[in-house]
Amino acid sequence: MESMHSSPNSTTFPLPPIELQTIHSLSDTIPNLPTLPNPIDKSPYYHPDPSFYLSACDVILRQIIFDFSSSSSSSSPLLAYHRAGPRQFIRFDSDDVRAAIVTCGGLCPGLNTVIRELVVALWDLYGVRQIFGVQSGYRGFYSADMVELNPRVVNNWHLRGGTALVTSRGGFDLEKIVGAIEKRGFNQVYCIGGDGTMRGAVKIFNEIQHRKLHVSIIGIPKTVDNDIGIIDRSFGFQTAVEIALQAIHAAHVEAESAVNGVGLVKLMGRNTGHIALHATLSSRDVDCCLIPEIDFYLEGKGGLFEFLDQRLKRNGHAVLVVAEGTGQNLIPRTESQKAEEDESGNPVFLDVGPWLKSELTNWWKRDHPGELFTLKYIDPTYMIRAVPANATDSMYCTLLAHSSIHGAMAGYTGFVSGQINGNYAYIPIEEVAAAKNAVDVKDHKWAWLRSVTNQPDFQQA
Numbered sequence: 095m096e097s098m099h100s101s102p103n104s105t106t107f108p109l110p111p112i113e114l115q116t117i118h119s120l121s122d123t124i125p126n127l128p129t130l131p132n133p134i135d136k137s138p139y140y141h142p143d144p145s146f147y148l149s150a151c152d153v154i155l156r157q158i159i160f161d162f163s164s165s166s167s168s169s170s171p172l173l174a175y176h177r178a179g180p181r182q183f184i185r186f187d188s189d190d191v192r193a194a195i196v197t198c199g200g201l202c203p204g205l206n207t208v209i210r211e212l213v214v215a216l217w218d219l220y221g222v223r224q225i226f227g228v229q230s231g232y233r234g235f236y237s238a239d240m241v242e243l244n245p246r247v248v249n250n251w252h253l254r255g256g257t258a259l260v261t262s263r264g265g266f267d268l269e270k271i272v273g274a275i276e277k278r279g280f281n282q283v284y285c286i287g288g289d290g291t292m293r294g295a296v297k298i299f300n301e302i303q304h305r306k307l308h309v310s311i312i313g314i315p316k317t318v319d320n321d322i323g324i325i326d327r328s329f330g331f332q333t334a335v336e337i338a339l340q341a342i343h344a345a346h347v348e349a350e351s352a353v354n355g356v357g358l359v360k361l362m363g364r365n366t367g368h369i370a371l372h373a374t375l376s377s378r379d380v381d382c383c384l385i386p387e388i389d390f391y392l393e394g395k396g397g398l399f400e401f402l403d404q405r406l407k408r409n410g411h412a413v414l415v416v417a418e419g420t421g422q423n424l425i426p427r428t429e430s431q432k433a434e435e436d437e438s439g440n441p442v443f444l445d446v447g448p449w450l451k452s453e454l455t456n457w458w459k460r461d462h463p464g465e466l467f468t469l470k471y472i473d474p475t476y477m478i479r480a481v482p483a484n485a486t487d488s489m490y491c492t493l494l495a496h497s498s499i500h501g502a503m504a505g506y507t508g509f510v511s512g513q514i515n516g517n518y519a520y521i522p523i524e525e526v527a528a529a530k531n532a533v534d535v536k537d538h539k540w541a542w543l544r545s546v547t548n549q550p551d552f553q554q555a
């Protein structure tokens with residue numbers, strides 16, 4: 095075992111102060127909550143000793159990389175979050191728990207796994223018997239029948255993509271939703287969704303607090319785009335990248351097998367280019383990756399056409415990957431298109447794929463008349479998110495579900511379970527709702543991508 099004593103060559107530095115991001119407890123607003131032993135005490139599988147349980151003093155630091163030479167970094171506090179996991183005492187009697195699970199927003203690999211694991215762990219670990227699925231997203235609280243869930247019902251759900259509870263966008267009516275929660279006697283509400291869902295969950299949480307209801311609101315972050323901040327990544331993201339790679343591979347094969355062949359792949363990513371970035375880095379066959387965080391241009395020095403011209407001369411083929419939210423400022427749009435939004439209020443983007451395909455085709459005809467050119471456009475769209483989770487994401491889904499239940503049973507509310515630096519944490523839900531996660535085009539990963547593709551930086555327009 096490694097010694098905890100300092101080696102003769104080590105140097106000691108003081109840590110900056112640590113600022114704990116406390117989460118809300120039901121006991122903040124509800125007096126006289128019971129304090130009960132955790133039923134895991136009696137689980138034949140766990141045999142917990144006291145060290146098995148986590149306390150409010152167990153924390154995770156968000157920032158784990160330090161520069162001790164910088165005096166400024168030592169003055170700003172380090173953010174810490176409560177570690178997720180079972181607590182020795184819980185604040186709900188299992189017989190009294192009425193749990194509701196809702197999925198909102200777009201699909202993401204692993205949604206059904208999270209639902210399944212919530213049901214199975216509530217049932218098996220905590221003995222909860224009243225578990226309900228809210229159908230069709232937030233609107234389902236007030237406009238659809240609830241479906242009663244138990245381990246038998248959800249048994250095979252992890253094998254299916256999508257959400258067996260059905261999802262939707264829009265339909266967020268706070269009064270009706272909280273009214274339904276109250277009327278149906280739900281006291282644990284698990285909201286699985288992306289940034290929009292988390293913003294909705296904050297409003298539900300605030301209203302529940304305002305009404306002093308004995309209800310825990312728990313967020314489980316889901317986003318195929320990986321656009322939620324603070325957490326390491328969302329479940330389903332790696333699965334989506336894996337499927338995206340298949341499209342890139344096909345584009346590469348097509349491009350390589352044609353004279354002046356170009357493979358163009360459009361990947362999901364409304365405001366962020368994480369899927370495109372990760373798929374490009376994994377593939378190594380991509381010549382240029384275009385993401386919403388970078389404004390690119392077509393014509394002139396340092397532009398896409400010039401770059402592609404060079405690549406085709408050198409290699410005879412090229413592969414381009416473009417994230418769907420890219421280049422929205424370049425694509426001509428009508429007045430009515432400018433105002434288009436989906437039911438949740440997200441802007442509806444113009445389709446960058448066909449636009450880029452047409453621009454490339456016209457450029458070639460104009461600049462290389464009579465020369466052969468083959469452009470194959472692949473848009474896997476929903477294929478990358480309508481699949482079950484891969485092995486890594488599947489385990490992640492289980493740990494998120496378990497973390498969420500442990501937190502709820504311990505009486506925490508208004509929190510999100512998420513992975514921070516490889517560990518599981520409880521994060522205040524309002525913080526997650528406000529945090530974004532854009533690709534940092536100044537960091538090492540983007541530099542790495544540029545060193546792999548050698549693409550232009552598009553800075554000279």
Ligand SMILES: Nc1ncnc2c1ncn2[C@@H]1O[C@H](COP(=O)(O)OP(=O)(O)OP(=O)(O)O)[C@@H](O)[C@H]1O
Nearest residue numbers: 198199200263264266287288289290291293294438
């Ligand atoms: N600011 C908000 N306040 C209340 N509810 C919101 C808000 N933004 C979004 N919602 C609701 O949250 C739900 C999901 O939102 P949205 O469609 O934006 O998807 P999402 O959760 O962001 O997931 P994704 O973007 O990954 O598909 C919808 O029912 C929407 O009405």
Ligand SMILES: O=P(O)(O)OC[C@H]1O[C@](O)(CO)[C@@H](O)[C@@H]1O
Nearest residue numbers: 200201318319362363364436479
């Ligand atoms: O499911 P919809 O409404 O077609 O929306 C598609 C959007 O959902 C996402 O998959 C996740 O937000 C985005 O990548 C994509 O822009």
Ligand SMILES: [Mg+2]
Nearest residue numbers: 199288289290
């Ligand atoms: Mg969203």
